[in-house]
Amino acid sequence: MNKSIEQDSLGIDPAAHALAEMPITRHLMVLRQHLFKIMAVLIGLFFCLLPFANQTYQLLSEPLRAQLPLHSSMIATDVTATFMAPFKLNFFLALMLAMPFMLYQLWCFVKPALYAKEKNLALPLLIASITLFYAGVAFAYFITLPSILHFFISASPETVAPMTDINSYLAFCLKLFLVFGFTFEIPILTLLLILLGWVSTQQLIEKRRFIVVGCFFVAMFVTPPDALSMIMLAIPMWLLFEMGILLGKLLEKRRSS
Template identity: 40%
Template structure:
């Protein structure tokens, strides 16, 4: 097989993997639209803020088609997250033939771990952070104000927070990969621990609402996950050394 034929075969396989990923997403999306339905999914997402709002208060929709489009967009995002393992598997199946054996042994655990950590970050944000943050904001609000958040603004805020916490929970993976590639040593990671703590609070202040509680909920996990990454990197560093020897 010449170089041009090899390139075309790679393009064909890439197309097939992309189509399989899209089909997987579409199947999950249609299934979610049928059950439990877009409206019910949004109600589940809104549960943390509804619990914090005064009794009988509901969110509002200022756009004409917002009550229809926002739940649909949310369902698409949920379908994407649920089909993410299948998408990552397609990526893995495409790149795996070009990897060395020791790279395969490293890549698959990283893909699985990064997926689990990302979903864990979203779950932590939804089930723990939102309840505390929304209750704090509601208690802080003046008694002369009746909070009635717009559903589009609420979804935008929630998705931003989900992304922030999902990416934050990837810190151990980043640390392990950097050590495995030899970009940095475990000793260096320990030395810069103080800078990482300061950076964690700066990042938390930028991406979270301007209240101390939500910033702590993001900054503290970054620090803890960094320490977890150092522990995992020590083990990975030893294995890498054994391979090089």
């Protein structure tokens, strides 16, 4: 009884204390249950989306087909490409749709080990990170991808008819989506660094010019080799960094009050 009161006074969750006393095999069994749920949902979504795989690829290729000349089209340079490209896209889409559930299952696994204060911070950050990732993918599809495609198609010589391989286009799009999805996590990363006490907003402000240069440096390596792609990634990275500083200032002000 006294031990329980002492834990409450220290802010220790009794469930977390019980979890700490749990053997490692029990932890692995609980983790396996969550992983089974994740796999079940992922496989279920994959097979539910499979009948629409070709329509999904048509939707993905719409920005490119809108930029191609009248008599140009997409091509398949491999016998299996017409099947594998929509298949790969279908798996990626199932993974994207299952992501909130996957992160929720991981949250359920680590939640008992967190203190009450950590739980209050972790859940909003988790929801915000999912939302920002989807926002990054949407930004890449609706804004960045059409602009980049228009630049490359318009820059091609008149004697060359652009005919993009469907597998190459899929790889290009998925890389772009992932880059922008993770780039939009910058405010969360900045906020976490401030929360952990590794940096302060003042330190980030003092190093702003180096971070802005770093944004352009990173964008130069992860985007296609053209200035437009680099700018369309570097500027959002910089603005998202500024958003992280703003949120960090609000957090530090709340702590001091």
